[in-house]
Amino acid sequence: MAIGESQLDSDGPSEDVDAQFGWRYTFGKVMQDTTARWGLYVVAFVLLVSAYTLIDSNLSRLTFGAVSDFAAAEALPIFEHPERIPPPGEIDGNVPPAFHPDGTLSHPLGTDPDGRDYFTRIVYGAQVSVSVGIVSTMIGFVGGTIIGAVSGFYGGRVDDILMRIVEIIYAIPPLILIIVFIVFVSGGTPDIRYAVIGVGITFIPIFARIIRSEVLSVREMDYIEAARASGVKNRNIILRHVIPNSFAPVLVYASLQIGVTILVVAGLSFLGFGAQPPTPDWGQMLNVSHGYMHSNVWLSIWPGVAILVTIMGFNLFGDGLQDALDPRIND
């Protein structure tokens, strides 16, 4: 992303055109749109929460209790605090949320069957979901940009072969392709890393198609001709001229795709192919809570609400970005 930005600034269009299509202009337009602004707020909030959980490993100030420390210790396996794990008798499982008559303020959203504070786990889940969403989207984005740019720029046989491969990957429903990928590549022991890579690879075709269609028009531009005439190598033309100038629609798509990615990874974790316990992933939490639907309704509600809010934020923001960048919809 950073490369494209600097490229656009340095050898992009002249300044008066820049005022209409530059990044600051785009941001201004996004902020003008009410829904997009709210989307941005939600995204910023989720990002802040996930950044916070990176710094604070036990969240003691937010969760007010001894058991919560245990929850935090369990929440991320990196932080091991065996001394904080309460003896079995003290585990307070399936506590309802605070507004319920049986609930306590020390566990605002209650506890899970293992006595871990649900609020802490939901908060930690943000970090898992957001990083997974962004990393997989980046894999699809980078891979798709390279394949799409090469395919569109060279055309001919290269284009044919690459696009056929893309078409074939497209033909297997993503979720099924990802599941099969995870199972076979991991040899039957799924892990969130395989899920991230699998989702990323599966989304390469979609990105490749979008950037290819852009490149097809960019490659006919005079400045490409000029670069070629002055003896710039193809590789450099693609990297310095073709990709930066076909960037905007893919960027919009990427912002929308983060939401889709989080949705898919949540589904994978729900089925047991993504994050594994005790990682506090929202999808994985829904998988566990599925078995407690009769005894503790709340367990099934909170992670879903968290997923919904996060994805809605990314979708609102992506829609706003699309409106801001696409002059056709502005009427």
Place this chain on the structure above:
Amino acid sequence: MGLLRYTIGRLIQAIPVLIGITVITFILANLAPGDPVRLMLQGQEVDQELIERVEQQYGLDRPIHERYATYMINLLQGDLGYSIHRDRPVTDLVIQRSGPTLMLVLSAYAFALATAIPLGILAATRRNEPTDHISRIVALIGVSTPSFWIGIMLILVFAIQLGVLPSSGLVYPWWGPDHYGYSGYPELIYQTIRHLLLPMIALGTLQMATLMRVERTQMIESLQGEYVKLARAYGVPERTILRKHAFQVAQLPIITIVGLNLSTALGGAVLIEYVFNINGLGRLLLEAIIGLDYQLIMGITVVIGTMFVVGVIITDISYAYVDPRVTYGDRD
């Protein structure tokens, strides 16, 4: 004549894609680290001789291209391999489990189309009014909510709290009323719908939301068309304009979206079948994965991929049938 030629052309175009699906599936299945037979036995103590015998029986000792050739030859004869764990041919299992999945996906589409088209038109005709805003919010929530969570919420409300609808399984009308001990066909149909309702909504909501957005944009565009202006100028009643002039043109992109989104719907079916305990292809896939049943996993992947390709072809053909402007690719 043109349509027939177009259909045949589309079918021929699909052949390389279908072959590609088998290649990808085959490559994936061979990416697994280690010895597949050992993986399938999952750490059980077995002697080397048995492993070798199993390998020989399934041709695992031969090079990959030979195995692929055998797989393809068998596939062309309708043989998808043999499930070791279930001791049954994969083809039988897949055919048996396809019915529930198709029933689920098709009903989800019926639900999505029946709700999305009227709501989309309503939103388009009342653009920027409260109705429009509400429908846009509904669509936004629809595309942002995981289908499996919608399923869980529906179970919580309608099956657990209210106790009015069943939370698991489907009733398959093709098994007849006697199989379930129902009094007759009316009860069979009633029970089929009752069981299908929740999973159908859970799977259909995403489709509904996507289609509603497309329908709205298309109708807005269509209502701004020259032909609509002309019809208005001639004094054609607004209802007739909506029904005849604007509506028909706006439906064409919907057909394409339905075909392409079949991919999400088939994937989503795995999740919904898991949530609602439906014995479809998705659950079969999950069960096959637990046992690392290679041939079964490959068979299901190939069949689901084929379903998607066939679905896209059907929508392409119906598109060409509905829209007289499509030239069946003759002039491309």
